[in-house]
Amino acid sequence: MEKELIHLSHISKSFGGKVILDDLDLVIHENEFVTLLGPSGCGKTTTLRILAGFETPDKGSVIFEGRDITNLPPNKRQLNTVFQNYALFTHMNVADNIAFGLKIKKQPKSYIDDKIAYALKLVGLEGFENRSVSHLSGGQQQRIAIARAIVNEPRVLLLDEPLGALDLKLRQDMQYELIRMKNELSITFLYVTHDQQEALTMSDTIVVMNQGYIQQMGSPEAIYNEPENAFVADFIGDSNLFPGVFVRDELVTIDGVPFPCVDKGFGKDVPVDIVIRPEDVELVEKERGTISGVVTEIIFKGIHYEMCVEANGREWVSLSTRPHLVGEEVGIYVDPFNIQVMNKPESEDEEAVSTT
Amino acid sequence: MKKKTNGLKKLYIGLIFVFMYAPIALLIIQSFNKSKSRGRWGGFTLQWYASLFQDASIGEAFTNTILLALLSSVISVVLGTMACICIGRMKKQTRTLMMGITNIPMLNADIVTGVSFMLLFLTLRIQFGFGTILLAHITFNIPYVILSVMPRYRELNPHIYEAALDLGASPAYAFFHTVLPEIMPAILSGGLMAFTMSIDDFIITHFTAGAGVHTLSTKIYSEVKLGIKPEMYALSAMIFITVLVLLCLVNRVQGDLDLKAKEARA
Amino acid sequence: MIIRRKTAGLLGTPYIVWAAAFIVIPLIMVVWYGLTDEHGAFTLANVAAIADPAHSKALLMALILSLIATIVCILLAYPLCLFLVQSQQNSTSFLTMLLIVPMWMNFLLRTYAWQSLLEKTGIINTALRAIGLQPLRMINTNGAIVLGMVYNFLPFMILPVYNALEKIDQNVVNAAQDLGAGRRETFTKVIFPLSLPGVVSGITMVFIPALTTFVVSSLLGGGKILLIGNVIEQEFMLAYDWNLGSGLSLVLLVFIIINVVVSALIERDEEERA
Numbered sequence: 001m002e003k004e005l006i007h008l009s010h011i012s013k014s015f016g017g018k019v020i021l022d023d024l025d026l027v028i029h030e031n032e033f034v035t036l037l038g039p040s041g042c043g044k045t046t047t048l049r050i051l052a053g054f055e056t057p058d059k060g061s062v063i064f065e066g067r068d069i070t071n072l073p074p075n076k077r078q079l080n081t082v083f084q085n086y087a088l089f090t091h092m093n094v095a096d097n098i099a100f101g102l103k104i105k106k107q108p109k110s111y112i113d114d115k116i117a118y119a120l121k122l123v124g125l126e127g128f129e130n131r132s133v134s135h136l137s138g139g140q141q142q143r144i145a146i147a148r149a150i151v152n153e154p155r156v157l158l159l160d161e162p163l164g165a166l167d168l169k170l171r172q173d174m175q176y177e178l179i180r181m182k183n184e185l186s187i188t189f190l191y192v193t194h195d196q197q198e199a200l201t202m203s204d205t206i207v208v209m210n211q212g213y214i215q216q217m218g219s220p221e222a223i224y225n226e227p228e229n230a231f232v233a234d235f236i237g238d239s240n241l242f243p244g245v246f247v248r249d250e251l252v253t254i255d256g257v258p259f260p261c262v263d264k265g266f267g268k269d270v271p272v273d274i275v276i277r278p279e280d281v282e283l284v285e286k287e288r289g290t291i292s293g294v295v296t297e298i299i300f301k302g303i304h305y306e307m308c309v310e311a312n313g314r315e316w317v318s319l320s321t322r323p324h325l326v327g328e329e330v331g332i333y334v335d336p337f338n339i340q341v342m343n344k345p346e347s348e349d350e351e352a353v354s355t356t
Numbered sequence: 357m358k359k360k361t362n363g364l365k366k367l368y369i370g371l372i373f374v375f376m377y378a379p380i381a382l383l384i385i386q387s388f389n390k391s392k393s394r395g396r397w398g399g400f401t402l403q404w405y406a407s408l409f410q411d412a413s414i415g416e417a418f419t420n421t422i423l424l425a426l427l428s429s430v431i432s433v434v435l436g437t438m439a440c441i442c443i444g445r446m447k448k449q450t451r452t453l454m455m456g457i458t459n460i461p462m463l464n465a466d467i468v469t470g471v472s473f474m475l476l477f478l479t480l481r482i483q484f485g486f487g488t489i490l491l492a493h494i495t496f497n498i499p500y501v502i503l504s505v506m507p508r509y510r511e512l513n514p515h516i517y518e519a520a521l522d523l524g525a526s527p528a529y530a531f532f533h534t535v536l537p538e539i540m541p542a543i544l545s546g547g548l549m550a551f552t553m554s555i556d557d558f559i560i561t562h563f564t565a566g567a568g569v570h571t572l573s574t575k576i577y578s579e580v581k582l583g584i585k586p587e588m589y590a591l592s593a594m595i596f597i598t599v600l601v602l603l604c605l606v607n608r609v610q611g612d613l614d615l616k617a618k619e620a621r622a
Numbered sequence: 623m624i625i626r627r628k629t630a631g632l633l634g635t636p637y638i639v640w641a642a643a644f645i646v647i648p649l650i651m652v653v654w655y656g657l658t659d660e661h662g663a664f665t666l667a668n669v670a671a672i673a674d675p676a677h678s679k680a681l682l683m684a685l686i687l688s689l690i691a692t693i694v695c696i697l698l699a700y701p702l703c704l705f706l707v708q709s710q711q712n713s714t715s716f717l718t719m720l721l722i723v724p725m726w727m728n729f730l731l732r733t734y735a736w737q738s739l740l741e742k743t744g745i746i747n748t749a750l751r752a753i754g755l756q757p758l759r760m761i762n763t764n765g766a767i768v769l770g771m772v773y774n775f776l777p778f779m780i781l782p783v784y785n786a787l788e789k790i791d792q793n794v795v796n797a798a799q800d801l802g803a804g805r806r807e808t809f810t811k812v813i814f815p816l817s818l819p820g821v822v823s824g825i826t827m828v829f830i831p832a833l834t835t836f837v838v839s840s841l842l843g844g845g846k847i848l849l850i851g852n853v854i855e856q857e858f859m860l861a862y863d864w865n866l867g868s869g870l871s872l873v874l875l876v877f878i879i880i881n882v883v884v885s886a887l888i889e890r891d892e893e894e895r896a
Binding site for chain 3: 368369373375382435439472473475491562576584595
Binding site: 052053054073074075076077079080081083084085087088089090091100101104105148149152 | 791793794796797798799800801802803804807808811812815816818
């Protein structure tokens, strides 16, 4: 792991009595692509704005390379932001927008011109210098907003739901573009989104947030495969989430039906939550399944079929390339390795609390 | 340091406020002044408020002013709203032309509008009086209605009208039950603006009133040289205070409604 | 909206007729009277009469005083609007209180009240004397007229400037700071340029009524200072020379048209940007 760049230390922030962030602690390393992921109101944008300097935390401090910058105004920070609605200066053309930060720093004209040309090339809009920004498409405005930020050579680029306003195809293209730009610039990206697909595609590290708390932090694979609690499991991808009992090491039951698993150390006969990804629910012949059920619904999704199976009064969702007829009796089998066991939250409140 | 600049900002806003209200405060104080001369305080009195109701000429000017404002704002609201429906579906070029013409009374100098009416009535040999003032007031009021209603009408979801038709409503029923309620706030605020403009107008009334008829404005203007009757201060103070109280009440009620709506949502 | 073409046309007819009869034709009458003599023969004499020293002096005076008043309005209104927008509270009711409510006190009376404040034995001079200062000659001066103009037309500057400032996206301001701009640079490079359309539209809304007023000058100028508005008013109401009055009004119309063209150009610019 590269060296530590930013430390958001015990940050709390509330607006008008409503707590947005509660004792948040987050470390970001150099040259890392970190994504803050969560539903709206989870505090992800506030976190980004505190880092950028647009909000001051009520408690806690922002440490940048070991220096406390909590009270440093935004214009003195070595980071730049790509805003949600781009926030381009409509009274300036493309070149003037990009040159804005460099002119403030009184850079020589030749340097500025080189930088503009370089930035436009990086974002794939060569020759757009003299265009009016209001005549650009959403995707192009997005690219100019990125160019305007990166010419200042920030240590960290903050991106606040930058792809939110774009249509699906463009969004997917821009995801790859952003990864490419990140690699070319080799700086830290801090990305805010509510789109789990975006987060999984681009990030080195995902920070899942809800109600002002960090729910889980880790690589996309870890977040997807080993969600630490029901919120993360539910938020990241579709999943089958069942209440169960952890009987002993390597054995759980769902509604009394035993399922072997690989997890250990939850105790004996402890109530737990069990997550099984739909693609891990295998539909087999009735006799070979751990339990059996009836197919109630089948939807063709392109690459695969999504099927609902009713078994023991519960609905299981399964993804498979092999279709089964509605009404067909099938067996359900889950590889022990694909059963994810999670502690049950002890109360409503704790549902939101980080389990780490 | 931030606190200090905040204080200075508040002071500045307060000074502008004083600037706008100092003459008004003075007029209200004047209305209680026993002395007829402006400069001197001759003791507190309510006599001007009493004699106000005996003064027939002020009463007539007041009635004219209110009647003009009411009639002109109601007529301009009806004409203006009808016009919006028509202009709203015109082709872009015709619409631009129509809106351009609509803008003329607002962009033109009042004195030029005033003399243009005067010339029209002179040429057509129309007797100057209440009727000519009313025509003029309606004309300069319609733009306020159109400029208030038009944006609202154009951003209206056209499907609500279609949905009403689809559900079997006649076009008239659909209009009065779907379109009209949606644009009502804009109509009201346009009408209120028109009412205010009509009450406050002097210049255009000056050129269209002729000899016999007075509104409060023209009466005040004719009295300026000789000294304004204290009853006029009393009347103006009453109008002003009434409006102020009404506005506060409306604000209070609206505030309450907002609060309730907020609570209901929470 | 699929209200039938015929119905819509029918609804619009009254206004179209009205606008033709009471907006367009009266203006044509002004042009007609302005370009003819009392016998109806074509002449440019009424317009050329602006060169008459008394008239050109009145026009020049009106131009100077209204320009000063416009500048003062900008200087007063801009900081006010900036502070109001920055205060981040809902300023709508405050603005109504400041700008609309005073209109319910007759504007002639309000202007007239300034006489009591400014005159020789008026309130301001009494106060000056009380603290041992020399009384000032304020009433019936150019300064008094400028003050009356500012007092009456300041709202026309505040509203567009406030709207322009309020419309500026906070994120755009944040973006400027994010890119390294301090307070002063954020203002000069972003906030002020973005609010410029509001200022220009305020200028066009203050300048014309100030230029053409005859009320402010006759109430606060004591009848000694004549502006072009006073000249026109007298031609119509005292001298009954409608041709001359119309001819001079045509001169004003030139200024008004320039004004309209400027504001239309700015509006189009803004629309293009949006």
